[in-house]
Amino acid sequence: MIICLEPGGDRREAERLAERLNVSLCESVLPAPSGLTLRFHSGGLSLLGEGMEMQGDLTYMIPRIKKANLDREYLVRAARLKNLPEHPQALDATAGMGEDSLLLAAAGYRVILYECNPVIAALLRDSLRRADTVPELREIVRRMELREEDSIEAMDVPGIFPDLILLDPMFPERKKSALIKKKF
Secondary structure, three states, rough: EEEEEOOOOHHHOOOOOOOOHOOOOOOOOOOOOOEEEEEEOOOOEEEEOOOOEEEEOOOHHHHHHHHHHHHHHHHHHOOOOOOOOOEEEEOOOOOOOOHHHHHHOOOOOOEEEEOHHHHHHHHHHHHHHHHHHOOOHHHHOOOOOEEEEOOOHHHHHOOOOOOOOOOOOOOOOOOOOOOOOOOO
16 A cells, blocks of 8 residues: 655644554655555545545535435434433444435434554544535534444443444345345
8 A cells, every 4th residue: 555645635644643653654646556546636535446436525415414315214214212411422333424314413423433454544534624624514514423443342341322333244145034125
């Protein structure tokens, strides 16, 4: 893996991630001959590899967080627990790119997102930073706090008492299952 810093890219974040991953930081566009490239540019952070480019983006979730649509989300319906405090707290133990956390935050939860993979965490941090500039998302993402660490170790710390814990690990879909075929 290589990290490229282009003009307008976040130098401090690029240097921090290069040190964390113990990889080289170049200051030009130089696709890795094999493997992945993290590209810090004026539009944020992108992951390049295999001829594709990926950038975290929560703006596509705006239609899903509108009140009428949000109430139909399976995750939000499952999170409507009885006797919740005024400002309930959720812990997303497997944050990924943050879509589920965004739904919970839009439903009123304060959400702590745990992501232990430094590359995914960097992409998510960049996505949250850019979402904070979008009026429809600003208030919601300000209820989301990203922590780059293992959630299992973090939950072992005294004083963490979330109202809801979300575990959504990525496993291959099972075949020939009696489970219903809905997303949730």
